[in-house]
Amino acid sequence: MSQTTPAPENTLVMELTHGTVTIELLPDLAPLHVERIRGLAEQGFYDNTPFHRVIEGFMAQGGDPTGTGTGGSSLADLPAEFSPPGKARFVRGTCGMARTNNPNSANSQFFIMFAPASSLDGQYTIWGRVVSGMEAVDKIKRGQGGSGMVREPDRIVSLKPGTAAAAPAAAPETPPAGVDSTPGADA
Secondary structure, X not given: OOOOOOOHHXXXXXXXXXXXXXXEEOOOOOHHHHHHHHHHHXXXXXXXXXXXXXXXXXXXXXXXXXXXXXOOXXXXXXXXXXXXXXXXXXXXXXXXXXXXXOOOOEOOOEEEEOOOOHHHOOOOOEXXXXXXXXXXXXXXXXXXXXXXXOOOOOEEEEEEEOOHHHOOOOOOOOOOOOOOOOOOOOO
16 A cells, blocks of 8 residues: 555544554545544544454454444444456455444444454455554553453544544554455454
C-alpha cells in the first residue's frame, strides 16, 4: 500500500486507550459499506464499543455494542461488496466487514487485520485500511481460546470522521511472512 494522505472525507480517526488510529475509507471498493461505517461513526455508534473478539496473529473485531458478537445496528444488513481477486487483499492493517455465514449479513461489526490472511480475499468486504497508528491496534487485548472472545475487552474510545491532518498518514508496517488464518463464523 502506498504512502498517501487520504482525502478528509475518506478519513476516520479512531481513539483507543493505546493511541490514535487513522483509517482511510475505500469507497471505490465498497461504497455501501463505507457509507454505513461513516454514517454510524458520525452518529457516535462505535464510541465505547468493545473489541470483543481478538485473535493473535489474525485480527481484532469490534463494532458490536452488546460485546457478544451477535449484535449490530438497527439498520438493514448490507449486500456483499467483495473485491475481485487481485484488486484488494487482506493484509496487515486492512479493515474488513464481519458477517455470518450469509455473505449478505454485514451490519456494523468490522475487523482490523494484524497479519495477512489470503483465505479472506474475495470472501469478506474490504472497506478501509489503517494508514497510521497500527502500533495502537497491536496493543488491543487478545482473547482466549479458539474463539478469541475477550474478557474485559479494550474499547473504542471514539470513532469519528476526521481530517487527514489529524494524524499524518504513514505506510502500514510490513506484514510478517507466512502468517495465514481462517475466520470463525463471526469474522
